[in-house]
Each structure stands twice: as C-alpha cells, then as structure tokens.
Amino acid sequence: MCSQTITPSCSCRLKHYCGVAGVSSLKEANLPQKLFYALFSLQHRGQESAGITYNRGDELVTYKDLGMVSQVLTHYLAEEHLSDVALGHVRYSTQGANRIENAQPFSVRSNKGQISFAHNGNISNSDELRESLFAQGSIFSGTSDTELILHLLSRSAKKEFEENLLDTLPRLQGAFSGLFIFGKKLYAVRDPYGFRPLVMGKTNDLTVFASETCALDTLGVNVAEEVEPGEIIAVENGRIDRIDFGKQKKKSQCVFELIYFARPDSTVFGYSVHMLRKKMGAALAAVDADGGDIVISVPDSGNSAALGYSVASGLPFEHGLTRNHYSGRTFIEPTPEMREFGVRLKLHPIKRAIKGKRVTIIDDSMVRGTTSRILIRLLKEGGAREVHLRLSAPEIKHPCFFGIDIPTKDELISNRMTPEQIASFIGADSVSFLPIESLRACVDNPDDFCYACFTGEYPFKVRDRSARRKN
Numbered sequence: 129m130c131s132q133t134i135t136p137s138c139s140c141r142l143k144h145y146c147g148v149a150g151v152s153s154l155k156e157a158n159l160p161q162k163l164f165y166a167l168f169s170l171q172h173r174g175q176e177s178a179g180i181t182y183n184r185g186d187e188l189v190t191y192k193d194l195g196m197v198s199q200v201l202t203h204y205l206a207e208e209h210l211s212d213v214a215l216g217h218v219r220y221s222t223q224g225a226n227r228i229e230n231a232q233p234f235s236v237r238s239n240k241g242q243i244s245f246a247h248n249g250n251i252s253n254s255d256e257l258r259e260s261l262f263a264q265g266s267i268f269s270g271t272s273d274t275e276l277i278l279h280l281l282s283r284s285a286k287k288e289f290e291e292n293l294l295d296t297l298p299r300l301q302g303a304f305s306g307l308f309i310f311g312k313k314l315y316a317v318r319d320p321y322g323f324r325p326l327v328m329g330k331t332n333d334l335t336v337f338a339s340e341t342c343a344l345d346t347l348g349v350n351v352a353e354e355v356e357p358g359e360i361i362a363v364e365n366g367r368i369d370r371i372d373f374g375k376q377k378k379k380s381q382c383v384f385e386l387i388y389f390a391r392p393d394s395t396v397f398g399y400s401v402h403m404l405r406k407k408m409g410a411a412l413a414a415v416d417a418d419g420g421d422i423v424i425s426v427p428d429s430g431n432s433a434a435l436g437y438s439v440a441s442g443l444p445f446e447h448g449l450t451r452n453h454y455s456g457r458t459f460i461e462p463t464p465e466m467r468e469f470g471v472r473l474k475l476h477p478i479k480r481a482i483k484g485k486r487v488t489i490i491d492d493s494m495v496r497g498t499t500s501r502i503l504i505r506l507l508k509e510g511g512a513r514e515v516h517l518r519l520s521a522p523e524i525k526h527p528c529f530f531g532i533d534i535p536t537k538d539e540l541i542s543n544r545m546t547p548e549q550i551a552s553f554i555g556a557d558s559v560s561f562l563p564i565e566s567l568r569a570c571v572d573n574p575d576d577f578c579y580a581c582f583t584g585e586y587p588f589k590v591r592d593r594s595a596r597r598k599n
C-alpha cells in the first residue's frame with residue numbers, strides 16, 4: 129500500500145527526481161522568460177516545485193516555490209528581466225522532503241562569492257559526506273543533496289571556481305546532471321557514469337542546456353549534443369570550455385529514461401525516445417503476441433510501444449483508453465477508494481472501441497500493481513471480453529539509488545508474485561513482461577546502460593537507503 133500522499137497521476141508509477149535548464153547569452157536578454165518555456169517543456173520530470181536564478185548586473189536573483197511551472201513562474205511571461213545567464217529547475221522529491229527549503233535552484237553567498245546550483249539525480253554517498261561535514265561543524269537547512277554539494281564546494285581550498293569543481297565532483301558518487309552559475313559563467317556537469325541525460329545546444333546568441341532535447345526544441349534550438357559523462361562545460365560570452373573530471377570506461381545511463389521517463393519527442397542518450405519505445409513494443413510482440421482482437425495503450429507513456437507492438441504483431445491499434453490531461457495535481461489521501469477515483473479521473477475506457485473484444489493493453493512498467501488492477505477493472509466494466517496486459521519493461525525487483533523513486537523491495541509486486549499470480553491479482557487474463565535480453569537487444573550499446581532495478585546489479589557498491597523515510 130502506498131505510504132505517501134498520492135495524486136490522480138498516481139504515485140503507484142515511478143517518478144523522476146528532477147529536470148534542469150540553463151541559458152547563457154552573448155548579450156543581455158530576457159532569459160527568465162526563455163527558462164519559463166524550457167521548464168514548462170520539462171514539467172513531466174517534476175511537479176512539486178519550480179524555480180529560476182538569473183543575474184541582475186553582478187547579483188544573482190533566485191525565485192522558487194512549491195507548485196508547477198505555470199503556478200510559480202507565470203509572472204515572468206509578463207515581466208522583462210534582462211540578464212546574461214540563468215538556470216532553472218523542476219523538482220520531484222525522492223531525496224529530501226517536498227519542502228520549500230529543498231526547492232531548487234539553491235543560491236548561496238560563500239567564501240567564493242555567490243553560487244547558484246540546480247541538479248537532477250541522487251548522490252548515493254550523501255549520508256557519509258553529510259555525516260563527515262556535520263562532524264566538522266557544518267549546518268544544513270534542508271535535506272537535499274544540493275546543499276551538500278554547495279558545502280563541499282565552499283570548503284575547497286583552491287582559488288578558482290573550476291578548481292573547486294574539480295575538487296568536489298570526484299568525491300560525489302551516484303547520479304548528477306547539474307548546472308551552476310558563478311559570476312556570469314554557466315557550468316554544466318554530468319556524473320562519470322552519465323545516469324541522467326543533459327544536452328547542450330546553440331543559436332547565434334544563446335548556449336542552452338537542458339535535461340531533454342524537447343526543452344531545446346521549444347526555444348528553437350534544434351541541434352543538440354550531450355554533455356559527456358565526467359565532463360564540465362563552462363560557458364561565458366559564447367566561449368565554451370570543456371573539462372574532463374573523471375570519465376568511466378563504461379557508462380551507466382538509466383534505461384528507464386528511454387522506457388518511461390523522457391518525453392517521446394526527445395532524443396535521449398542519442399536515441400529518439402519514440403522510435404526506441406516502438407522497438408521495445410515490437411520486441412515484446414516478438415516474444416509474446418498470442419492473439420487478441422485489438423492493441424490499446426495506457427496513455428501517454430504506453431503509446432509508442434503499443435504502436436510498435438501493433439505493427440509487429442499485425443493486431444490493429446485502437447484508441448481504447450482516453451486520458452484527462454486536466455486532472456492536475458489534486459492531492460488525494462491514499463485510501464483504496466480514493467486511489468481508484470484518482471485513476472478514474474485520469475483514464476477512462478472508450479466503451480465502443482473495446483466492447484466484446486479481446487484486448488491486449490500495453491503499459492510501460494509495473495510497480496505495485498495497484499494502478500493496473502484498477503485499469504483492468506475499468507476495461508472489463510467497459511465491456512472488454514478478455515484483457516491481456518503486456519509491459520514494455522522487465523519486472524522491477526530492486527530499488528534505485530540514482531534518482532528514481534522506486535518503493536522498497538517488499539512493495540514491488542514482482543518480488544512477491546509470478547506473472548501468473550499477478551494476472552490473477554489484478555484480474556487480467558494474462559500478464560507478461562519484456563525479457564531483459566530483449567530490452568538489451570533494442571539498444572546498440574547495451575553495456576552502456578543501467579538495468580539495476582531489474583537485475584540488482586549496480587554499477588558500484590551502494591548503501592541501501594531505500595527503507596529510510598523522507599523527512
């Protein structure tokens with residue numbers, strides 16, 4: 129059972145940590161407005177808080193609050209704030225509670241000067257680093273990794289900010305794709321394993337960074353390249369410097385970005401998310417297309433895989449479930465009744481499309497199985513004769529320590545039941561998952577991805593903090 133507040137978008141699905149965007153301009157421009165558009169495009173990566181930092185002359189100004197981009201930052205559409213550099217953030221709290229103290233960007237006055245920082249990811253050795261700083265007398269206002277990183281930076285004895293970064297970043301273990309402003313310089317950094325995406329694009333006047341290319345597209349920046357794992361990119365006045373701080377031999381990019389998290393119109397880790405999801409759907413059909421009359425998807429994240437499944441299996445694709453995009457973030461207590469109400473608010477069957485049919489429904493992944501159970505009931509109430517659930521990801525059996533909120537092992541349904549038992553529990557006629565070998569075969573460089581939540585094989589030794597409650 130969910131232990132936290134849920135929403136109609138349902139906490140029984142996995143959630144991101146965050147999204148970031150940043151802009152450096154050759155000449156002063158209304159950068160907060162540009163960041164509004166970029167962050168609006170990244171809203172799917174975090175809906176709990178939003179914020180931006182920009183320079184006003186030599187001062188850094190930060191504005192942030194709990195809420196969606198349209199709630200927190202809309203006034204920037206009507207105002208003009210000329211600046212040279214800006215960064216922004218949308219947040220979902222996997223590490224550190226949903227409190228304003230943990231909202232990003234973090235801007236501080238330090239012994240180095242003013243620094244602003246925002247990042248996406250999860251520092252897996254943060255407990256050890258925090259305990260050590262605490263013992264040395266540091267104080268913390270929140271529980272996020274962001275504040276910890278700023279403490280480490282300010283304690284660096286080196287003179288230049290680049291050197292402070294080179295002192296600090298190699299001490300961090302885990303996932304981080306982040307942006308700093310120091311002076312009027314924008315810095316992009318990505319951890320040596322490259323867990324989370326971070327891309328850079330350019331126009332004549334602007335250099336733009338974002339978690340996903342969809343944000344660059346919104347700003348009319350159509351050519352993007354990756355910030356490489358283990359790299360710092362520094363930008364000021366159109367000059368770009370690239371510094372290597374510790375590339376690993378093997379990357380560990382989060383395969384779930386491609387399965388579920390990223391927007392289908394984004395290119396992530398060099399792959400078109402939509403096209404790769406179609407390939408996953410086709411791979412699913414290749415191992416398990418046992419008939420049925422129609423294929424439908426759980427919108428929106430299941431759409432691309434369902435199309436791929438339909439083409440590969442020859443089963444017609446039908447619009448069987450419609451999604452209410454306006455159900456927003458109404459907070460609902462996690463009783464079973466209210467959870468069902470939340471799913472009903474969000475998704476509803478098109479009865480004429482499914483009535484009397486044997487329906488194959490494609491979803492991206494299964495966590496606790498509670499959402500699937502409600503969905504199957506909705507489809508059967510809507511008249512479906514049979515419902516066969518196919519998941520375009522393998523069975524999730526392990527926690528993530530790299531920025532994705534996965535429940536504890538005991539809560540994951542695949543640790544407690546076989547696919548047959550799951551089918552019986554959720555009321556489906558059958559359930560099957562994409563095998564891990566088939567998933568690996570979908571990408572050109574399978575060893576450059578992390579699959580730890582499926583396999584339990586982490587790229588390095590991590591301390592299990594999954595049972596720890598948010599505070």
Ligand code: SF4
Nearest residue numbers: 382528532578580581
């Ligand atoms: S454990 Fe799973 S969710 Fe976490 S980084 Fe690895 S693939 Fe992504």
